[in-house]
Structure formats: C-alpha cells, structure tokens
Amino acid sequence: MKSMLTSQLGESLEVLALAEGGEPWLAYLETDPAADICHHHAWGPIFARTFGLQSLLLLHRTAGEIDGGVPLIVFDQPLTGKALISMPFLNYGGILGRDEAVRREIAIGCRELLKRIGADYMELRHTGTGLGPIADKTRENRITYRLDINRPADEIFKSLRKQLRTRLRRAAEQNLTPYLGNDRLDDFYHLFAMAMKEHGTPVMPRRFFESVLAHLGGHARMMIAYKDGRPVGGKLVMQFKDRATMTWGCYPDRYKHLLANYHLTWELIRQSALGPIHTIDFGRSEPGSGGHDYKSNWGPVEVPIFVDYLAADPGKIPNLKPENTKFKLAIAVWKHLPLGVTKLVGPHLARYFA
Template sequence: MKIKIIETTDAQAWDAYVRTHHRGTLYHLSGWKNVIEKTYGHKTYYLMAVKDDGLVYGILPLTHLKHFAFGNSLISIPFFDTGGILADDEQTENTILTEAARIGRNLRAENIELRHVAYLSCLNCNFPDPFGMKEAVQIRSHKVLMHLTLPESSEVLMKSFKAKLRSQIKRPLKEGLYSKIGGAELLDDFYEIFLVNMRDLGSPVHSKKLMKNVLEAFPDKARIVIVYKENEALACSFIIGFKDILENPWASALRQYSRLSPNMLLYWAMLEYACDNGYAYFDFGRSSPGEGTYKFKAQWGATPTPLNWHIISLNREPANVETSQASKFDKAIQYWRKLPVSVTKIIGPMIRKHIGL
C-alpha cells in the first residue's frame, strides 16, 4: 500500500471515496484543501492510501497550524466539527496514521488532532506503533453535534412542533421580518452581521475570504440565509449540503434586535429549506451539553451525538487537553468585546487563522 499526498488530478477519486464511505462527511471533501490554502495560506497534507490495483482504500485530510501562542499541530480539519481518517479497514487506518505521525515529526508538531465522531479503532489493535501513539492519545468527548431528523416536508415539520415553538416562529413574521436565501450576492450582508456578533462574543472573526472561497468551492450546495426587517439585515447563517445532511457551520444575529426574535425565523428558514430540498437531517453544529446554545437547538427537537476528538501527542507524552486553544484565548475575551468593530475586522482574521477551533 502506498500513501500519497494528493494532487489536483486525485481530487475526483478522493471525493468519490468520501461520498461512498459510510462515515464520509462534508469536511472530508477535497474542496476544503483549496479553501484553507487560499484563505489562510496554511500548508495541507491530504493523504490517500492507494494499492497496486489503483483503488483508494483510505484518506486523511490534514492542515498544519503553527503559531507561537496557539501551538504547532496537524488538524483534521481546523475550524469545523468533523474530519479524521476514513478507511476500509483498521490496518489501512494504522498505515495512514503512521504516515501522519511521520509528517508531524518532520514538522516538529506537538500533536495530531483528529475530529472523529466514532472512535479510531486501530488504536486498540496490535499494529506496529513506531511513534508511540497509542500510549499518548487522549479523546475529548466534551462537545456534541446536534442533529434533527427531518420529515418529508416543511409543512409536516411545522405541525410536529409544540404550540409554543410555532408561536415563536410566527412572532418575527408578524413584526414584518422576512428571510432570503441566496449566494454570493448576500455575502456582504452576512459578513456585516457575523463581524458584529463575533466582536460581541469576544471572538476574533474569520476572514470574509473564507466564506467567499466556500461559496466558490461548493457552488451547488452552499447558500447564505439572511433575515431582514425592511432592508436591514438582522440575522444570518451559512448552510452547505452533503449527502442527506444540511450543515450549518455559521449563524449570527444582532443583539439589539433580539426582541424581534430574528433567530427563530432564521432557523425556521434553514429547516424549511432542508425539508423542501430533500435532506433527511439538519446539523445545528457543535454545542456543550447544558449550555444555552444546546438548549436552543434541543427545543427544535435536535438530539446530541457525541464528538470524539482524538488528540495524539507526538512527544510520547499525553497532551494536556485542558489547556486548549480556547482556554488560552479566554482571558482576552473581555478586552476584545470593547474593541471597535472596524478594528476587529482588520486584526481578527490575523488571529483567527491560527485558532483551530
């Protein structure tokens, strides 16, 4: 078996494998390689296992993030919820992981982070482990994905909601709010809301180029949703479809309009779109059990699926998972919230590109 770093000519075979693998997700697709490289300039290592018959037996998308404050890691993949190894069998898993460790060692990376839903079974098997990965792996299961199973139509979904939820959805409509779904023509409105909301949360904002590049990479499946009051944009989200799931990686709303409940109309617009376009599931994204966003998603009927992020130390010592990138940045949140939006728009992407979460 040969492990190769893919070239442009390999993208079709890579994506065909992801689409047919039962654990293949949106974030395994090869398009994210170009999105990440074009947006932030990070070096990527998209590993593909090929045998003599020319068939693909496994893949692993990796991105190298290196920064003096946020660490030196190989992540599959940064900025999103899922990734990791897809393989036909445990031996192929192990072969790919060993090659990833070799690359990590050459880059002097501290760890490899694989964002799996399922456990990586090869770590429990008796395969060669030249880099001591099995003794230096920790699994973080503190976050969950929130998935809603969808009926055959949005009308049926609306009828399934409790009266209180239906009333909350209708309230913004009575206030004159309306939703619009489109593409790049809505990007400016999306980013202005996203920018303000990220500042209010105390988090550096992603570059606008990231959303632009995603729209270009997935033109048939990526959409922007905006909720308006007259001509003013109040809430926004980004949706991308893959297989039978509609994903929602980003959503924001302006706090000064919370009394109008634009968020309720925003999420209904996404769910309506998902149902009426034949998706079987809606992915609300990751949450921490018991927190506000978890409860908000649960009220729609979403149920949790634990994430199992594997953090493999390349120093033969278990990684200190409590000292995450997020916790390193927590101390700066209160100061970030006080900055002018115009300032965060400039310096936010410079910082955010190095934060893998």
C-alpha cells in the same frame, strides 16, 4: 521527485496536497456514510488563499482503489506549536475508512507523518466514533445535532415542542424577509463581524467566505433575514450528499428579539422537506450551553464529537478550551473593542484560533 510532504508512507498510504485529491477522493466521499463537507478537497485552496496554509491528504489504497483517508491542514500556532488539524475552523473532519482495520492503519500513518513534518501534535475531529485507545488524548465535551426532515413540513411542525412552535409563530409575526443565495456577502459579513465581537473572538477575513462560496460552488449558500431592508441575522449553509449543515451563524444581540435564528432555521427546514436534503445538521455545541439548549429544542438526534489527539509528546498536548486562563483575558478585552477595530485587526489574528 516527490517532496517529503508528497510521498509514500508504506505500501498502502500516500500523502499528497489536498487539492490533488480531486474527483477520485470526492467519489470515495460519496460512498462513505461518515464523510462530511469538511472532508472536501476544496478546503485546500480555500485555506491556502485565506491564510497561506498548506493542506495535505493522507490516502489509503487497497488494490489501487481509495478506501480511506484524512485531510489535514498544517497549522503553526505561536502559543501551542506546530500541528496538523482535521479540520481547522470547521466542526468536523478526522479519519475515514472502509473498516476499522483501514482506519487503524491510517492512524498509524498519521503518527509517521507527524515525525516527518516535525509537528508537535495532530487534532482529529471525529463524529460518532473516535479513535479510542489509539489516541493519546480525547476531548468529548461537544456534540452535534441532526434532525431528520424527510417528511412533510407540516408533519415536522406538529412534531415540535409546543414552546418551540410558539416561538416560530412569534418569529413569523416579525415580518422578516428571508434570503437564500450567494451575492450578499457584505450584509452577511457585517453581521458576522458584530456577532464575533460579542463572542470575544477575532473575526475571520472576508476573503475566507469569498473563497468558500467560490470553491464549494453549489455546496454553500448564505441565509440572511431582513427587517425593513436591514440585515438582522444570518448563517451559512453547506450541503453535501443528503445533509445540510448550518454554520457560522451570526445573530447580534441588538436583533435577538426578532428571533431571526428561529425564522431562518424553520425556513431551511420548510424549503428542504421532502427534497434531496434529508437531514439538517445544527452544528456543534457543548452540553449545558445556550447553543445546546437552542439546538436540542428541535428534537434532533445528538451525535457525540470525539476530538482525538496524536502527539510527539503526549504530556504536552495544549489546552485550547476558552476557559484556559490564557484566553479569558483576551476574550474580555476583545468584546470591548470598537467594531471597526475588530474588523481591521481580527482577520490577522483569526488564523491562530482554529
């Protein structure tokens, strides 16, 4: 017998465990231009192993064929209540559908799923197009940046702004050694822990990245820059279809002068140009932030992110922005803790900061 969380939600909608989406769901993702690595069914076992979180997949079928759906993680936060998020810890997620009618039907199913699970709200991270008036609330304060690299590397370099070309030449003068692969997690994680401490954010558990590299297979790789054998900067690159997304960048302040971020970004572009990757996704940032300034400098197309909320009580949708006074003090304290303490305590707290 199917459980309450693995059941039908009408004639066209079905709820199952995300990992059970398997090849049929992956085949649909290949056909939907809005689909991203964040929709992949492998996140089910990744979040289960790392945080013990339950994951769901709400599927829409027409004549037995999948033509839409949304992956969801059941997320219980002490400060904000029980939520369904698509997708936590990731830039994107949200509802996919063959057309607007399918997406609308899935959104209606999402409301029913909220009731069945007894969750307080649902957060859906859409790119390009949001739910519009269907949503109870929408945040539009972030964008992502996508650069077309389906051309020769020298042509891309010449198209960059003069100031950026100068920085890339300076980065080359640092004699950094780039690494691309999956077997130097200790170096990457040390850099990541340092960077998260400086941001005032609890560091993700090491086993999270172990799971990402294991379950996403060839879709995920680490990039690390070395100076005289010492790791000085890194990022994790996830590839899906013809897009490579840069995420979890880690560039500690003490090494910023080495320009490792510029070096690794250009190395990824140089290696990928005219290959199967046609687009580099720089990840999300808020307009006016340092991240925005860095990413927009490469001349990408800016794509809006719509974080849509559906809620049992629209008046009680939580404020999860860092400027919320609940988080300001915690961020300030975290920045001043010893690195060893943040690496020990952070993984136990990170699950509450999706």
